[in-house]
Amino acid sequence: MATTTTAPAASAPLTQMRAPESLWRQAIRAFFRQRSAVIGLTIIVLLVLVALLAPLLAPYNPEQVLIGIEDVQKRAAPCIHLLGCAADQPQHIMGTDGNNRDEWSRIIYGARVSLYVGFLTVGFAIILGVLLGALAGYVGGWVDNLIMRVLDVLLAFPALLLAIAIVSVLGPGLINAMLAIAIVSIPAYARVMRASVLAVKQEEYVAAARVVGASPLAILLQHVMPNAISPLIVQGTLGIGTAILETAALSFLGLGAQPPTPEWGSMLSAERNQVFSAPHLVFFPGLAIMVNVLGFNLLGDGLRDALDPRLRR
């Protein structure tokens, strides 16, 4: 098998012709040329690994109260044996929180919640956004007007305020918070999709497809989607960061994740008054949110630079 594949390769220099590089490969190369994008990707990959391997990485159950199980104070400062913490004391890399739970385990499990929230909200928003955008762009006329004006109204509200309003109607809870944030972010995706549809609709190859008898759905999937996919990916990646941040904000306000779920925003909120007496309990969740959102933002920026041909150098 190996010999057969090497044969044409050896003959290539003869023709002195290189096959044109695919756009996707160009994009990947452009992506990896940017250091910040690679950093972003690394952060996200690490976070995903942490989330997947949480049960292996976390020394404790994140919801387990250690009162009576270990001799440890609540809101104890970090104790790391390698850094000189007495060996007879239980090790808590990030200390313990106000309810005597291991902060490190909670941060690790928090990554799960955060990523879950990010992907799910954006996924939901993309589905609805793409459907609405495609419908508006393809059908046009009053349907377009109706959909886009409704979305304009959605856009006119400050996102977080609207999310708070939605959650207070639905009731607090992680799922409802995600739903609220998803709804709030629909317009962005719908606009991207609609713009792509409008751009492609007039192309001759679309007209040709229509003449051949292709159904609108086939045209949408075969001709429009490939054009829309890269801006959607960029928008989606950046949107994940925003979604995570907004969920943390809702949880901070007590509208998102409910205790004892280890969610970074609610962890931050629970200990906000101990910012002077136990700064680690505010610092670590805050840092985790920051790193997470930074990762998605760097990745999103990198993807945009890589996928947009106009930005290619």
Added chain:
Amino acid sequence: MRLAHVSWRRSAALALLLALLIPLLAACGGSAPATTEQPTAAPAAATTAPEPTAAPAAATTAPEPTAAAEPTAAAPAAEPIGGLKEDNGLAVASVTACDAEYAGQKYAGLIKEIAAVDKSTVRFTMCSPDPAFLAKVAFSSFGIQPAAHIQETGGGGDLLNKPIGTGPYAVDSWTKGDNVTFKRNDNYWGEKAKAATLVFRWSTEAAQRLLELQSGTVDGIDNVAPDDFAKVKGDSSLQLIERPALNVMYVGMNNTYKPFDNEKVRQAIAMGIDRERIVKNFYPAGSEVAKYFTPCAIPNGCTGDEWYKFDPAAAKKMLADAGFPNGFDTELAYRDVVRGYLPQPNQVAEDIQAQLKQNLNINIKINKMESGAFLAAASAGQLQGLFMLGWGADYPDQTNFLDYHFGTGASKSFGDKFDDLTAALKQAAALAGDDKRKPVYEQANNLIKKHIPMVPVAHGGSAVAFKADVKGAHTSPLGNEIFAQMDPGGRDTFVWMQNAEPISMYCGDETDGESLRACNMVTEGLYAYEKGGTKSVPALATACDPNADLTVWTCKLRDGVKFSDGTPLTANDVVTTYYVQWDAASPLHKGNTGAFDYFSGLWGGFMNQKPAK
């Protein structure tokens, strides 16, 4: 070649999109039940309840719910059963008879008549003996204001923002949302205020209060966070003063909802919560585990049998006997508001959640509610699960604790009343003398232990902090610190930072401690509570003397007392102040919400009160 390229691109795109979609589809199953479950939380979201009632006193005092239930209330045109008369320039407020009926409902109040006997004497005539009279007239809700001012304001409006009183300070300005500024009342009859200006500010965040104190922008703060006690003590530029624990935090249960209608379930919860662990971990020094509902510092508070010991095995068995061997699902409602009885609401809630899960396999959903909505829902009996609430003493008497919560006039927060308990409380309240009351309160405490309307958890210690150079700094178990007697290191402005803004400064119709404290700067009652203590001491009256059976109290007013606007205090001002709160039909009976909770709570009820629907 071109075709192949396009299809590769398309499949890559679809794969990426799918990667985003799959987790979503997986979660769809989960999201549906979660959203349908939510409607139970709807009352929480409905924050339309009026904010005013931020203290636990809230509406625990609907005057006579039992009588209201009678269908006879298809009343004839209600004939007033009393009112205010003026006789030779002396005001007399009275009801025609103690058993008079208004709109088919019997008068429930304790007061029969309040009369200005002469310009400086007021006589209170009671329907039955009132041993707690002096403690009641000292309460902040009964600060005397000029009759003319009450009439000019129509019982509302400026009365709420600009009270006129005889106190050491007068309101200078109130910038809503930011501060209240008081200026020294130079007409004050007693020792003049040390600082010329007093400023009240507020922040709900303990960390911010401490930061402001450390940076020197305020001179004193309320409710230091428990974890900061040591830090404040160790700071030589600050002083920490611990406030005695004259309060109780409890976990309430409403006996009209399943499964809390079952006494065994309530008892299992009582034995399944390790209260010592809660107090040890989440309360500051000076707090104690509640052995009874009422703290021991209150006479007869600690009589009868002590509360159940923590016994998870017995609790588990008890719950199994009640038909819940595998526990059940419920919720724990509370408000994220720091009070002396509950310094760390979130942590305590999560610990109770963890404990009940571990000990009894009860799954608790935490329901953090807006303060006003929570109190309204609690007193209306709408909280179907467990709820955390507390009570701080207003005056040092058992009636202030037990009758408010478990007496006939108590709210519906615990559901249906227990007849044996209400009977005992009624009997005790009419007895004069702690010794005579003791056996009855012993019985009442035992009945509370038997019926378990709630689980008393802690008497919470709290603390205030001042700059080290504040002279005369003190605190009070009732939360009424006297700032006029504090000297902020020679500066002419004293700035105090508390938890929240006063709701209004007409404290006849406020129940919130943050408001009552502000009122205390401006208005005074016939009596007052001693500095840093709970004893009633003469204030606007030099003495109130009872007759032999404690049904008539005659109060002699202090000579030469002037209001901050310069008008002299007369007996008519006292009668009018009480009357507008007392007569529900008076056009001046307006206030902030019109509830006048403390009046009906302390004096039994209003005259000319329409029956509740």
